[in-house]
Amino acid sequence: MTTIGLLFVGAVLFVNGAWFLGAISAREAGVFNLFVGAMQVVLPTLAVVAADGDLHGIFGAGSSYLFGFTYLFVGINNLMGNDGRGLGWYSIFVAAMAIVFGCFSFAADPVFGVIWFVWALMWLMFFLILACGVAALSPFTGWLILIGSHLTCTVPALLMWRGNWPTSGTAAMWAAVIAVALVVVSAVGAKVMPQLPMPAPGNA
Template structure:
């Protein structure tokens, strides 16, 4: 995925996270989803047409489509007031594709940063599948995950590239630490939430027995 696309995706994901956190209205953010989603459909088509047509050209540009289609789907679902289950199942499909990109980054390209990025995006798309196809009330958690990812996997890497320091070994190592810490925070938050939920259930059951 090219860095301009990452930069734009960072902006959209940040605003989408604010809607999940209740800080911004979905309708106002939907327009940016449509705009960036459209751009990320048009640009990769141009890049594919003007490329050498190798399998890796298609592989790299297809990644942009994943984000573009997601943003268009989110925007259309909001503006047209559609049910979210279609978006949810689409997100599951994208999450599975993102796992393939994760494995390819680690195994074929030996790119730890890209591999961690794709792993985190796969997790986020899977969370979108859950909130759009189940009754689980995890919107706040998904909002936090999306907000963090909008910066550490998209906006900051793009800015580092624009500044010409993304290939610096120290910067690259620093990004690995940031991504790993982010993943550990996501896991810790899930464990903490599950423990809290079990404690609440236990207290409720004990109060019923006592009464």
């Protein structure tokens, strides 16, 4: 995934977290999901073409399709009023692949391996909510992706852009601690504030 792609995945996860917590409408979130989903399909396709048959480059760029298709799916569902069960079943595939990519990442970049595992948890939540109907997980998932969007996407993208991305085992341990803290804070947030207020039109 490119640095700019990672930055905008953070943006769309943040928007989706606000949607899960009731702060914005499904239709409004859907529009932004289409924008980012299209970007996450076009940019990897260009990277695949540039890889010129190199399997490592193709596989690396192809991981971005997992997210691009998710956001396109979300955008179309939200705008058409679909129930999202198909997206839920697709999400368990993404969660499984995120574990695979996480395991592959640990050799060269253990910090990003931890991030892949956090993404696997996020997409598992989408499966449980959309495919299995466990709506009670929505507040937890909302906080998980609202806060996790910055911890797993925005901050890493900015660090990579500045050439300051850490890849040591110690950094990976700290990343794991932060990941556990994210889960705990999200669980607390779900209990304390299961929904964010939706501003009235004109007051946003």
